[in-house]
Amino acid sequence: MKLKVEGYPIGYMGTNCYLATDTETNFRFIVDPGENDPLLKRLMKDVKEGELCYILLTHGHFDHIMGVAEVQEHYGGKIVVHEKDADCFVDEEKSLISNFGSGAKLPKKADILVKDGDTLPFADGRIEVMHTPGHTEGSVCYLIEDKIFSGDTLFFNSVGRTDFKTGSPREIAKSLKRLAELEGDRKVYPGHNMLTTLDHERKYNIFLRDRK
Secondary structure, three states, X not given: OOEEEXXXXXXXXXXXXXXXXXXXXXXXXXXXXXXXXXXXXXXXOOXXXXXXXXXXXXXXXXXXXXXXXXXXXXXXXXXXXXXXXXXXXXXXXXXXXXXXXXXXXXXXXXXXXXXXXXXXXXXXXXXXXXXXXXXXXOOEEEEEOOEEEEEOOEEOOEEOXXXXXXXXXXXXXXXXXXXHOOOOOOEEEEOOOOOEEHHHHHHHOOOOOOOO
């Protein structure tokens, strides 16, 4: 498998949306299509019918889910979310849509509910699910090859907020410890801000460096 990752910050929250493509098969997955944005359409412009395998959601906040319905309608793909954020499409308080979003077209439910340690087959490899609660109770990171799609758990030199509904400082501390203890260096694709690496965060991120 040769995985190519492209991405844009989309919507007014600047949520990073990533499209990952196995260049040997053209199988693809998308992470956190947060809004039906012109940049999302640019990202998906070369995707053909049957190529999109998954729509991976790192958690259920509005700025990560509001483009999901349009993506699935036009490109297919199974919607994947952690079981503890499974109600994000119908609970507007939990998803924060009641506070920040409006008029979003959302699916009724996800196609695949995952939990910690689950794997999703992709091309000749697999995507591993790491449950990383703290930002929300259903936050996850998706691991494939040397890449981590960290959502709002881990950012460049920072971490996600824990003051929203179902957030927990205690839980995110445990999640960060698990990330810090992963073997080797990995590329980190966060939900906001710039790309980083696990080694950089172990060294410079005050929320991570003391948790190894």
